[in-house]
Amino acid sequence: MHIIESGNVAAAFGVKMAEAAVIAAYPITPQTPLTEKLSELVDAGEMDAQYIPVESEHSALAVCIAASSAGSRTFTATSANGLLYMNEQLHWAAGARLPIVMCVVNRGIGAPWTVWNDHQDAISQRDTGWIQLYACDHQQIFDTVLKAFRLAETVSIPVMVCYDGYILSHTYMPFALPDMEAVRKFLPPFAPAYFLDPARPKNLNTVTLPDIRPDIRGETAPGYMEIRHNLHTDMRKSLDVLSDIEKEFKDIFGRGGYPFIEPYRVSDADYVAVCMGSLSYHLRDVIDTLRAEGISVGVAGLRVYRPFPDRAIADAFSHKKGLIVFEKALSYGNQGALFADIKSALYAKTDRPFVRNYILGLGGREIKTTELADALRNSCKPSSATTDRPEWIGLKM
Amino acid sequence: MTAKTTILNLTDEEFVHPGNRACSGCGLSIIYRTALKALGRDTILVVPPSCLTVLQGLYPVAATQLPSLNVTFASTAAAATGVLGALRAQGREKTTVAAWAGDGGTADIGLQALSGACERGENFIFFCYDNEAYMNTGVQRSGTTPQHVLTTTTPISGKPQKKKDVPAIMAAHGLDYIATASAAYPIDLYDKTIKAKTFTGPRYLHIHTPCPAGWGFLPQMTVKIGRLAVETGLFDLYEIENGRFRLTGQSAKMLGKKRLPVGDYFKTQSRFKALTDAHIEEIQQDVDRKWNAYENNDSPR
The missing domain is CATH 3.40.50.920 (Rossmann fold)
Incomplete structure (x- = not known):
C-alpha cells in the first residue's frame, strides 16, 4: 500500500510497524509532528506502546535507556539542541550497549537560534558510540527505521536515523507501507540476553576499574578499557551486519541494496x-x-x-x-x-x-x-x- | 501505621551484603539495609552517582541482591519512569521500582526529572538520603546543606543560604504519600517504607542521613547525632498523607514537651564551627517558630 504523507509521519509509521513498546519524547522543531503522530497512534489504540511525554530530551533518553535495560524495544526522536541536551545520555546508551533507535530530524544548532536544516547536530555527536544512518527520501526514512531496529538489536548498539529537517520532515511524498507479516519476518521481537529482573538480579553500569578484575567465582571480568574496546570492534563489525541486513531487506521488500x-x-x-x-x-x-x-x-x-x-x-x-x-x-x-x-x-x-x-x-x-x-x-x-x-x-x- | 514494629519483625533476609564499600559509621548503610527489607525482593532499584554507587561495589562485584540500574546524575526519576514503562509494556507491574538518590541527585541536578516524573504520576518510591552535601565527591555544598555549614566549597564562612525544603516541593506536586525519616530511627523508616508501598503513584521519602566523614564526628556517633537533629527540633519526622500533615515517631512525642537546644546538636560536629552565638540564637528562633506552628496544629506547610 502506498500513502502520501510527510517524512515525520513516514518515521512514525516505521516505529509503529517496528512495534516499539516504550516511546519517550520531548517536542522540538522540526521533530514534533513525528512524536505527535506517535502519541495519536497510541491514544487511538492503533499502536500498543507506552508513550511517555517527558519534561526534557535528557529524560527522554533516560526513559529509553531504562526501558531498554528492563527489556523493552524503545524509541525516541529529537533535533538540534535537543540532541545536544542528550549528549551525556548518548554516550551512556552506547556504553551500556542498548539497542535504542532515535530519529534525528537534522537542524542547525544555536547560537544564534535557527530552526532550519543542516547536519551540525548529528555530526557533532559522531563520537558518542551511536551508529548513524542517513535517509534521502520518505521511503528511506520508513525503511531505515525498520533496519535500524534490526541492526541495533543484532549488534547491541544504539542507532540514529538522520533525515533533513523540513526538506524531508515536512514535505509530502508517496511511500509504500509493507504488510505487518513481512515486517515481523524481517524484525523479530526484541529478546535481550539480560534485563532488569528481580529473579536474576544484576547491577548494571557499575563503577568499573581501570584494570581487569576477578569476580566472586574467580573468573576475570573486563576493565573499562576492554568494555570500550569491545564497543569499537563491534561497531566496526556492524558494517558487515548492516550489509547483510540490507540484502535481506531487499529480498523481502524489493527495495534498497545500498548499505553504505x-x-x-x-x-x-x-x-x-x-x-x-x-x-x-x-x-x-x-x-x-x-x-x-x-x-x-x-x-x-x-x-x-x-x-x-x-x-x-x-x-x-x-x-x-x-x-x-x-x-x-x-x-x-x-x-x-x-x-x-x-x-x-x-x-x-x-x-x-x-x-x-x-x-x-x-x-x-x-x-x-x-x-x-x-x-x-x-x-x-x-x-x-x-x-x-x-x-x-x-x-x- | 502499626507502632509495634520492632527489629524482630524485620525479615532475616539481607539484601545488602556486609563488607561493602560504605565508610564506617555511614548512615546510608543503616537506612539502605533497613528500607530494602521493607521493599522486598520484587524490587528494581535506580541509582544515580552518589555514595550509594560506591557502597554497591565495583564491577564485577555487587553489594546489593536486587537488580540495580546505575544512571546519569540528572536522570534518576526519568530512568525510574523508563523502568516502569517497560514493566507496564511487559505486564510486570507488580514489581516495585525504587529510586535512591542523594541530596544533590534529588534537590539539585535531579530536581527537574523528579518534578517531571511526579507531575506525570509515575508509580515509584523515591528515596532521598540527605547527608546535606556532595559527600561522594568530597563534601561540597548542596541545596540541602544547612546555613552556615562548612563544606569544601564553603570552607571559611560557611554556606550563606538556608537548606532547600525538598519535601515541601514534593508536597506542592500533590503526592499522596510523602514522609521524612532519619537514619537514627530505622524502624520508623521501615514502617514508612511499608506504608509507602500501599500507595500508588509517586511517593517520596526524605531521610536525614548523618555522615561522619562529611560532618566531622566519630563513626560511633551516627545514631546519636541523628537523634539529636530530631530531638532539637531541627529535623522533623512527619508524613504528608493525601495532603494531611502529621508529625510521627519521636517528633510526635515531642509535641507539648521541651526540646533540646539546637546548640546541643551543633557542638557535636566540626562542620558547624563557623556558627556564631548570634547564628545559633537565630536558628533557635526559627525552630521555635516552626514548633509553635506544630503546637497550634497549624502546619507550616
Whole structure:
C-alpha cells in the first residue's frame, strides 16, 4: 500500500510497524509532528506502546535507556539542541550497549537560534558510540527505521536515523507501507540476553576499574578499557551486519541494496560529488545537467556515517580523478568532518583522487542548483588539487 | 501505621551484603539495609552517582541482591519512569521500582526529572538520603546543606543560604504519600517504607542521613547525632498523607514537651564551627517558630 504523507509521519509509521513498546519524547522543531503522530497512534489504540511525554530530551533518553535495560524495544526522536541536551545520555546508551533507535530530524544548532536544516547536530555527536544512518527520501526514512531496529538489536548498539529537517520532515511524498507479516519476518521481537529482573538480579553500569578484575567465582571480568574496546570492534563489525541486513531487506521488500553508498551515474564518472541526506538526491538533477555538458561526474550519497565505511569508500573512489565533498556541517577551526574522514579513508590507497570540500546550507541557507553546478564545473578538472580548507557555497560576505 | 514494629519483625533476609564499600559509621548503610527489607525482593532499584554507587561495589562485584540500574546524575526519576514503562509494556507491574538518590541527585541536578516524573504520576518510591552535601565527591555544598555549614566549597564562612525544603516541593506536586525519616530511627523508616508501598503513584521519602566523614564526628556517633537533629527540633519526622500533615515517631512525642537546644546538636560536629552565638540564637528562633506552628496544629506547610 502506498500513502502520501510527510517524512515525520513516514518515521512514525516505521516505529509503529517496528512495534516499539516504550516511546519517550520531548517536542522540538522540526521533530514534533513525528512524536505527535506517535502519541495519536497510541491514544487511538492503533499502536500498543507506552508513550511517555517527558519534561526534557535528557529524560527522554533516560526513559529509553531504562526501558531498554528492563527489556523493552524503545524509541525516541529529537533535533538540534535537543540532541545536544542528550549528549551525556548518548554516550551512556552506547556504553551500556542498548539497542535504542532515535530519529534525528537534522537542524542547525544555536547560537544564534535557527530552526532550519543542516547536519551540525548529528555530526557533532559522531563520537558518542551511536551508529548513524542517513535517509534521502520518505521511503528511506520508513525503511531505515525498520533496519535500524534490526541492526541495533543484532549488534547491541544504539542507532540514529538522520533525515533533513523540513526538506524531508515536512514535505509530502508517496511511500509504500509493507504488510505487518513481512515486517515481523524481517524484525523479530526484541529478546535481550539480560534485563532488569528481580529473579536474576544484576547491577548494571557499575563503577568499573581501570584494570581487569576477578569476580566472586574467580573468573576475570573486563576493565573499562576492554568494555570500550569491545564497543569499537563491534561497531566496526556492524558494517558487515548492516550489509547483510540490507540484502535481506531487499529480498523481502524489493527495495534498497545500498548499505553504505548510494551511487548515481558514478560507475563511469571521472569525478564524484559526495554528501549525506537529501542533498544527494537534489544533486542528481545537477549531475544530469553537467553530463549533458560533457562533464564526467556522478553523485554518491553516504548512507552510514558511523561506523565509517572507509573500505567501501576507498574501494569505490580510489580510482576516480576527483571527489567533491558537500557538507552541511563543519568541524570549526579545521574542515568538514566528512571531508577529513574521506581523505583519511583514501590514504590507505597509493592511487587516490583529489578531494575538495564545500560547506553549504548552514542554518537552512538556500542551496541553489546553479551554485552546485558552478562548484562542480570549477572542481571537475584535471588541474584540481586536494584542498586542506573548505570553500563555502552561497556565502554572502 | 502499626507502632509495634520492632527489629524482630524485620525479615532475616539481607539484601545488602556486609563488607561493602560504605565508610564506617555511614548512615546510608543503616537506612539502605533497613528500607530494602521493607521493599522486598520484587524490587528494581535506580541509582544515580552518589555514595550509594560506591557502597554497591565495583564491577564485577555487587553489594546489593536486587537488580540495580546505575544512571546519569540528572536522570534518576526519568530512568525510574523508563523502568516502569517497560514493566507496564511487559505486564510486570507488580514489581516495585525504587529510586535512591542523594541530596544533590534529588534537590539539585535531579530536581527537574523528579518534578517531571511526579507531575506525570509515575508509580515509584523515591528515596532521598540527605547527608546535606556532595559527600561522594568530597563534601561540597548542596541545596540541602544547612546555613552556615562548612563544606569544601564553603570552607571559611560557611554556606550563606538556608537548606532547600525538598519535601515541601514534593508536597506542592500533590503526592499522596510523602514522609521524612532519619537514619537514627530505622524502624520508623521501615514502617514508612511499608506504608509507602500501599500507595500508588509517586511517593517520596526524605531521610536525614548523618555522615561522619562529611560532618566531622566519630563513626560511633551516627545514631546519636541523628537523634539529636530530631530531638532539637531541627529535623522533623512527619508524613504528608493525601495532603494531611502529621508529625510521627519521636517528633510526635515531642509535641507539648521541651526540646533540646539546637546548640546541643551543633557542638557535636566540626562542620558547624563557623556558627556564631548570634547564628545559633537565630536558628533557635526559627525552630521555635516552626514548633509553635506544630503546637497550634497549624502546619507550616
